[in-house]
Amino acid sequence: MGVARATSTAPEDGAMGDAGEGAGAPAGTLDGAMLRRALGGFATGVTVTTALGPDGRPAGFTANSFTSVSLEPPLVLVCLGRGAASYPVFAQADGFAVNVLSADQQEVARVFATRGADKFASVAWGPRETGAPVFRGVAAWFDCRMRERIDAGDHVIVIGEVIGFGRAAAAPLLYCGGRFAALDSGVRLSVVARAGDAILTREDGRGLRLPTAAAFGPADDPASLSGLIARWCEGAGRPTPLHSFDEPDGAHRVVYAVDADALRPSGPSWRATPVAGAADAMACPLEVEAVRAALSRAVRHRS
Numbered sequence: 001m002g003v004a005r006a007t008s009t010a011p012e013d014g015a016m017g018d019a020g021e022g023a024g025a026p027a028g029t030l031d032g033a034m035l036r037r038a039l040g041g042f043a044t045g046v047t048v049t050t051a052l053g054p055d056g057r058p059a060g061f062t063a064n065s066f067t068s069v070s071l072e073p074p075l076v077l078v079c080l081g082r083g084a085a086s087y088p089v090f091a092q093a094d095g096f097a098v099n100v101l102s103a104d105q106q107e108v109a110r111v112f113a114t115r116g117a118d119k120f121a122s123v124a125w126g127p128r129e130t131g132a133p134v135f136r137g138v139a140a141w142f143d144c145r146m147r148e149r150i151d152a153g154d155h156v157i158v159i160g161e162v163i164g165f166g167r168a169a170a171a172p173l174l175y176c177g178g179r180f181a182a183l184d185s186g187v188r189l190s191v192v193a194r195a196g197d198a199i200l201t202r203e204d205g206r207g208l209r210l211p212t213a214a215a216f217g218p219a220d221d222p223a224s225l226s227g228l229i230a231r232w233c234e235g236a237g238r239p240t241p242l243h244s245f246d247e248p249d250g251a252h253r254v255v256y257a258v259d260a261d262a263l264r265p266s267g268p269s270w271r272a273t274p275v276a277g278a279a280d281a282m283a284c285p286l287e288v289e290a291v292r293a294a295l296s297r298a299v300r301h302r303s
């Protein structure tokens, strides 16, 4: 006789009849809590959507309802609850910005999901063309001209036309079932890229970090390590692995070293940081050691 095995979790049935959970509600109505849980099973990225208020003060809220709508013209949407403190700003704004948070910006997501918090004191940001704030260290950002506001139940759907955007080599923050998560291969690759008396660094809002990616190549992928080197370094050789360590979250980090003719950082995050004091300027203690190791190797090579 065969043995029956459960191959999947039995689905919760949120349409209520006369019996079972929620008995007493009219037949055919939906259980709100169950509906929330079911909707929460849809895994998403996490954004903070921002706009500039008429008084010049920025407003923003954590949102996972961000969706791309159209490529031609380039349209995106975000849904905002009418009860949100930032609703009046978005009800009037001519534009907004969508900050796609990176895996290490969980705290930013929490702050911007907290009504009444002193939100913008907790992040480094600058205004884009629409005036809406874009944060340092995000995985991607979209600056949007307000195209349409559509009333939809207890939310308003704001549709924007993308007039500027950017992307970084940072892994995105994820959200599912009420929990934050990160898409992580378990391996991170960083590079100490040196040209003369400077190394390439990235300011992520909490301090200087080494350029870091989840994959080594190809060089035409700007999110890969080779792509980062190709973009920001001139005349770079082939990176050689130098140092490795386990991160507090269990990921394994390999740090490469590469010499280049020149560094060409641009934008608000990328820096050519002087070698003198560079190690101590790194925000992550494990990167401090990696930079020290890379620089002492360079000294040995020269002597």
Ligand SMILES: Cc1cc2nc3c(=O)[nH]c(=O)nc-3n(C[C@H](O)[C@H](O)[C@H](O)COP(=O)(O)O)c2cc1C
Pocket (backbone or CB within 6 Å): 046, 060, 061, 062, 063, 064, 065, 066, 079, 080, 081, 083, 084, 085, 086, 087, 109, 112, 113, 114, 115, 116, 175
């Ligand atoms: C991961 C996550 C995603 C969220 N997505 C949305 C969303 O898409 N739309 C929305 O109105 N609120 C969303 N919220 C809730 C708002 O961030 C929250 O209500 C916040 O307090 C709004 O800020 P405000 O009241 O200062 O405007 C989300 C919260 C979290 C934690």
